Amino acid sequence: MVLSSFLRIFKFAWQSFWRNIWLSIATITIIVLAFISINSLIIIKLVTDTAINVIKDKVDISLYFRPDVTESQVQEVQSYLTSLTQVKDITYVSQADALENFKRLHRQDSVIISSLDELDSNPIGATLQVQAKNIEDYPAIMEVLNNSKYSGLIIDKNFDDHQLYITKIKNFSDNFNKIGLITSLIFLFVAALIVFNTIRVAIYTHRSEIAIMKLVGASNWFIRSPFLMEAIFYGIIACLISIAAVYPILNFIQPYVSNFFLTEQYSITNQFNQYFWEIFGLELVAIILLNIISSLIAIRRYLKV
Amino acid sequence: MIIFKNIQKIYPPDVDALKDVNLHIKPKEFVSIVGRSGTGKTTMMKIMTAEERPTKGQIIIGGWDITNIRPRDIPILRRQIGVVFQDFKLLGKKTVFENIQFALEVCGVDATRSREVIPQVLKIVGLTGKEDRYPIQLSGGEQQRVAIARSLVHRPKILIADEPTGNLDSINSREIVDLLLKINEFGTTVVLVSHNREVINSISKRVVALDNGTIISDQKVGKYIL
Ligand SMILES: Nc1ncnc2c1ncn2[C@@H]1O[C@H](COP(=O)(O)OP(=O)(O)OP(=O)(O)O)[C@@H](O)[C@H]1O
Ligand SMILES: [Mg+2]
Numbered sequence: 001m002v003l004s005s006f007l008r009i010f011k012f013a014w015q016s017f018w019r020n021i022w023l024s025i026a027t028i029t030i031i032v033l034a035f036i037s038i039n040s041l042i043i044i045k046l047v048t049d050t051a052i053n054v055i056k057d058k059v060d061i062s063l064y065f066r067p068d069v070t071e072s073q074v075q076e077v078q079s080y081l082t083s084l085t086q087v088k089d090i091t092y093v094s095q096a097d098a099l100e101n102f103k104r105l106h107r108q109d110s111v112i113i114s115s116l117d118e119l120d121s122n123p124i125g126a127t128l129q130v131q132a133k134n135i136e137d138y139p140a141i142m143e144v145l146n147n148s149k150y151s152g153l154i155i156d157k158n159f160d161d162h163q164l165y166i167t168k169i170k171n172f173s174d175n176f177n178k179i180g181l182i183t184s185l186i187f188l189f190v191a192a193l194i195v196f197n198t199i200r201v202a203i204y205t206h207r208s209e210i211a212i213m214k215l216v217g218a219s220n221w222f223i224r225s226p227f228l229m230e231a232i233f234y235g236i237i238a239c240l241i242s243i244a245a246v247y248p249i250l251n252f253i254q255p256y257v258s259n260f261f262l263t264e265q266y267s268i269t270n271q272f273n274q275y276f277w278e279i280f281g282l283e284l285v286a287i288i289l290l291n292i293i294s295s296l297i298a299i300r301r302y303l304k305v
Numbered sequence: 306m307i308i309f310k311n312i313q314k315i316y317p318p319d320v321d322a323l324k325d326v327n328l329h330i331k332p333k334e335f336v337s338i339v340g341r342s343g344t345g346k347t348t349m350m351k352i353m354t355a356e357e358r359p360t361k362g363q364i365i366i367g368g369w370d371i372t373n374i375r376p377r378d379i380p381i382l383r384r385q386i387g388v389v390f391q392d393f394k395l396l397g398k399k400t401v402f403e404n405i406q407f408a409l410e411v412c413g414v415d416a417t418r419s420r421e422v423i424p425q426v427l428k429i430v431g432l433t434g435k436e437d438r439y440p441i442q443l444s445g446g447e448q449q450r451v452a453i454a455r456s457l458v459h460r461p462k463i464l465i466a467d468e469p470t471g472n473l474d475s476i477n478s479r480e481i482v483d484l485l486l487k488i489n490e491f492g493t494t495v496v497l498v499s500h501n502r503e504v505i506n507s508i509s510k511r512v513v514a515l516d517n518g519t520i521i522s523d524q525k526v527g528k529y530i531l
Contacts, residue, residue: 005413209407212394217383217459218411220376 005222012226013233016202024234027191027198031238032245034187035283039246041180042279046271047257048173052166054261056135061142064156065125067095074126077150081130084144086137093127125155135163191287192294195234199227199298210303224299231295235287243280246272306332306463306494307353312362314348314518322348324518326362330496332462335489337497337505339529340515346498349515350467353496354386355379367462384412387456387464387493391471393448395440401427401451402436408455426454430484446477453484463494470501478504505529 017024065074071094081087093101099122106112116123132138138159145151203210213223250269257268272279307330314323322345330336338346351357352364355374363372371382395404402423409419427433430450440448449469456464466485470478482497482504489495499505505512505528512527513520 004415008410208394208396212396212407213411215383215388215394216408216412216455217380219380219413222411222413 009226009229013230016205016226016230017233019205020198020201023198023201027194027234028238028241030187030191030194031234031287032241034184034191035238035242035287036245036249037180037184037187038283039242039249039279041177041184042275043250043253043268043272044173044176044180046275047253047268048169050266050271051169051260055165055169059131059135059138061130061132061138062158063128063130063145063154064158065127065153066155067121067123067125069125069153071095071126073153074128077153078128080148080150081128081141081145084141086132086134086141087130088133089131091129091131093129095122095124095126098124098127135166188290192290195231195291196294196298198234199231199295200302202227202230203298203302224303227299227303228292228295231291232288235284235291239280239284239287242283306330306334306367307496308363308365309349309352310363310365312349312352312359312364314345314352314357315360321518323352323359326515326518326520328513328520328523330494332494333489333492335486335495335497335508335510337499337508337510337512337527338515339499339505339512342500344515345518346515347467350388350465350496350498353463353465354388355382380412384459385461385463387453387459387461389449389452389456389464389466389469391468393440393445393452393472395448395451395455397440400437400439401432401443404440404451405455405458408458412459414458422458423454426457429457429488430454444477445473446480449473449477449481450484453481453488457488461493463496464488465496465498467498468500469497470499470504475503479507482508502529 063077065077074092078090078092081090099116102124103113103116130141132141142157142159145154145157210223247269250272254268257266307328309326309328312323312326314321316322326345326349328349338349340346348357352359353366355371359372363370365371366382367385369382371378374382396407399407405423405426406416406419409422410416414422423436424433427436430453432447432450432454435443435447440451443451449472453464453466453469464485469485470481473481478501485495485497486508497508509526512522512524512529514522514527
């Protein structure tokens with residue numbers, strides 16, 4: 001009984017779909033556009049978040065110590081810095097390691113290498129690479145360090161201010177979100193209107209059947225449910241199409257993203273897939289709800305039982 | 306079986322379709338309702354099937370006060386009342402069999418039961434053998450008989466026919482009326498609305514005459530007046 005009535009409702013929705021095929025295509029297209037617009041928002045959000053994290057991870061301060069500063073003095077500075085709440089991590093590069101790094105960096109340059117070999121003491125001091133918990137904390141750490149008794153031990157501090165990039169990315173993402181949100185809302189609103197109209201037309205197309213159903217005493221839900229099902233049907237099909245559409249879009253933007261991150265390892269598709277069920281599950285539920293609401297309004301207005 | 310108590314119907318804003326109608330139709334009765342166009346005959350039908358609510362008064366069908374019937378109970382009422390109209394209301398894309406089956410199907414009757422019931426009602430209306438025809442391949446009288454067959458599938462206690470012969474010639478009209486009389490003999494209460502003097506005069510049953518929204522005469526064995 002339940003199965004057969006489900007089959008009936010499904011069959012009705014299917015027939016209704018074909019009966020006004022152009023209207024069905026228009027309805028589905030507009031819902032797909034709404035989905036694509038929303039998914040673009042999500043993709044941009046994922047990419048910019050990742051970009052900001054990548055940049056944040058790259059930011060650190062390098063403290064270059066004078067060559068005559070001893071290891072224990074450096075370690076004292078390290079433990080002092082570790083005690084600061086803003087500091088997340090400190091990497092210690094010993095004098096010997098620093099020299100190795102320097103040599104490796106300049107191994108093509110025989111003049112530098114040979115003059116280094118002539119020296120009997122290591123001219124390169126140790127380095128501390130300090131990472132803050134938050135990118136906003138770097139100025140404070142610098143401040144503390146400058147006012148401490150250790151400032152004399154340090155010859156040079158190197159801090160690349162990536163804040164600018166981050167602000168730029170954030171601005172871009174905020175602006176995109178604003179435009180995207182408005183576009184998505186417009187699409188959703190139009191989609192709701194079109195679903196309403198499509199159901200209205202379907203009711204009109206079936207007016208003689210509806211009149212007879214009422215006449216012979218079909219229950220109200222029996223008469224209404226196929227139209228509801230039809231609206232749900234459009235949502236499901238549109239959702240499937242937008243799933244199929246999202247991957248070409250992701251593949252299309254992948255080269256640009258790789259280029260930006262200077263790495264082939266980051267896959268936007270993989271990251272999107274992590275949220276697959278959240279994204280499409282929510283979208284499906286939302287569109288079904290939206291379609292139910294607009295078709296119920298159409299049914300209430302045009303299908304008096 | 307059917308009781309109209311002080312029924313008044315005003316269509317918004319101000320069409321006075323029925324004014325204080327009182328009518329008592331007993332079980333198994335055959336009642337004809339006559340009257341000029343626009344006097345409220347169809348309105349009475351619609352009140353009986355709960356398609357319209359009376360503005361005032363009380364309407365009782367088979368002991369059930371449907372004056373303020375809940376929308377979800379309307380289908381239950383309609384399965385107990387067969388209705389036929391002047392314009393048959395058949396689906397052109399369905400065969401005779403499918404048209405009748407449709408009425409059963411939409412009320413949740415399964416196919417096995419349908420195949421039992423449909424030959425029975427087709428036999429009553431005398432259309433056995435024509436189940437695979439489409440409405441367009443039938444005469445007007447035959448189409449109306451399909452509509453009557455369809456109205457009988459739930460074995461209604463009441464059959465309401467609103468100008469069933471309106472589109473038919475006198476021979477076909479006669480056949481339809483004979484069919485309604487036969488159905489009445491089986492024990493169904495029949496309410497017939499008709500304009501057709503010849504038809505009404507040949508029936509020799511109760512005739513209620515309506516004018517301007519009020520009952521002006523009610524005769525046990527009536528003739529068409531006006
Ligand atoms: N839905 C409606 N809204 C407003 N007025 C209506 C409506 N239905 C009927 N009327 C009016 O109510 C009056 C009675 O109409 P009704 O259909 O009951 O007449 P009738 O006796 O069946 O006429 P006919 O013999 O022409 O079918 C008429 O004046 C008609 O115009
Ligand atoms: Mg009428």
